[in-house]
Amino acid sequence: MKRSGLALVGLLALAACERPATAPEQSPAAPAPSTSAQVPAAAPASFPEVYERVSPAVVSIYAVAVETPPAVIYDTPFGRILERRPPVRSMSSGSGFFISAEGYIVTNDHVVGDSQEVIVVTTDDRKLRAKVVGRDPATDLAVLKVEGRDFPHVSFSRAANPRVGEAVIAIGNPFGLGTTATSGIVSAYGRNIGSAYVDFVQLDAAINQGNSGGPTFNAQGEVVGVNSAIFSPTGANVGIGFAIPAALAREITDQLIRTGKVERGYIGAGLGDLNPRQAEALGAPQGGAVIASLASGGPAARAGLRPGDVVVEVDGERVSDAADVIRKVSRAAEGARLRMRVVRQGRAVDLTVAPERRASSAGMR
Known part of the structure; x- marks a missing residue:
């Protein structure tokens, strides 16, 4: 696939193939034109104080997977020979960060995957074995837990999102090098890069393989995103990275810590x-999402939705596409009743749908 002459090589799983060299052991320029716009006092020229404060909470993660290749059968003059291949051990690296003094760590689901062993390395070089508390492949988030207490930790921002153009700092473990800081700005919001459940934040801070699961901070040292993917023609940073927004990451990780799984609204x-x-x-306005199929007896069918209906509003809010509808439905609280406006043969019809709950495909282990 080409875009502006470049091949698309990501939604790159940043940590998927990164293997460290050694596995950790346990244990005078022209003046700028004048402008009346004022730079906010909170926008720093650099981040040394923020880095010193938050970097102890950032960790490097090494996930070990053991796979047994399938047996091979050879036909020989002496009959068939079955050759069993030995297990193959692989290690991938990524990033994460403590969100509590009790040892809970947030990272990406694709960092830990189905690994048999996860080792966390802190900035003071402690090597700790971690347990996977829960995973949510749909948002590419996972929570780990290490034994201990009084861990340095950071918090998700609860303020409004940083504005486009606002400075941010990303910290992680690129290429297995260890704790590394890069800075940039928020480039855009609402990027749809293949997940129906995440409106990604676009960043231009340098993010590379191994940065997956690491945090991006605002000028106040609060986590505003969890780095997850890059858009690149080379596999390395070209200034287009994507992070899971703090509000969604906080919601998902809270559920994983409480129950080890994530439940979402589902209408069938x-x-x-x-x-x-x-x-x-279809006589519908631009935007919206068309009902292509219905699960027999599901919430949407019971509410009277029909194939060919175009959903244009959910609870009074315009929807832009199918992913927008899915996100709104998935976040519906238990027992909620969603008002949906659809266009049916050119006419607006209002219906009420009661979503059911459905658990994520990967839970606690």
């Missing part, structure tokens, strides 16, 4: 995006 409807020609044919 297959949704598709509309192109302009389809919208015109």
Whole structure:
């Protein structure tokens, strides 16, 4: 696939193939034109104080997986020979960060995956064995736990999102090198890069393989995103990285800590995006999501939705595409009743849907 002459090599799983060289052991420029715009006092030229304060909470993560290759059968003049291959041990590296003094760590799901062993290395070079508390592949988030107490930790921001153009600092473990800081700005919000459940934040801070699961901080030292993927023609940073927003990451990790799994609203409807020609044919406005299929007896079918209906609003809010509908439905509280406006044969119809709950595909282990 090409975009602006460059091949798309990510939604790159940043930590998936990164292997450290050694596995950790246990235990005068022209003046700028004048402008009336004022730089906010909170926007720093650099981040040394923030780094010194938050970096002890950032960790490097090494996940060990052992896979047994399938046996191979050879036909020989003497009959068939079955060759069993020995298990293959691999190690990937990534990043994470403590969110509590009790040892809970946030990272990406693709960092730990189905690994048999996870080792966490702190900035003071302690090597700790970690347990996977819970995983949520749908948002690419996971929570780990190490034994101990009084760990340095950081918090997710509860303030409004940083504005586009605002300075941020990312900290992680690129290429297995260890704790590394890079800075940049928030480039955009609402990037849809393949997950129906995440509106990604786009950043231009340097993010590379091994940065997965690491935090991005604002000028106050609060986590505003969990680094997850990059867009790159080379596999290395080109200034387009993506992070899971703090509000969603906080919501998901809270559920994983409490129950080891994530439950989401579900209405039993297959949704598709509309192109302009389809919208015109269905008498619908631009945007929205068309009902492509319905689960028999599911919440959407019981509420009276039909294939061909175009969902244009959920609880009074306009929706832009299928992913937007899925995100709104998935975040519905237990017992909620969602008001949906659909366009059916050119006419607006209002329906109420009561979502059911469905657990994530990967839970505690």
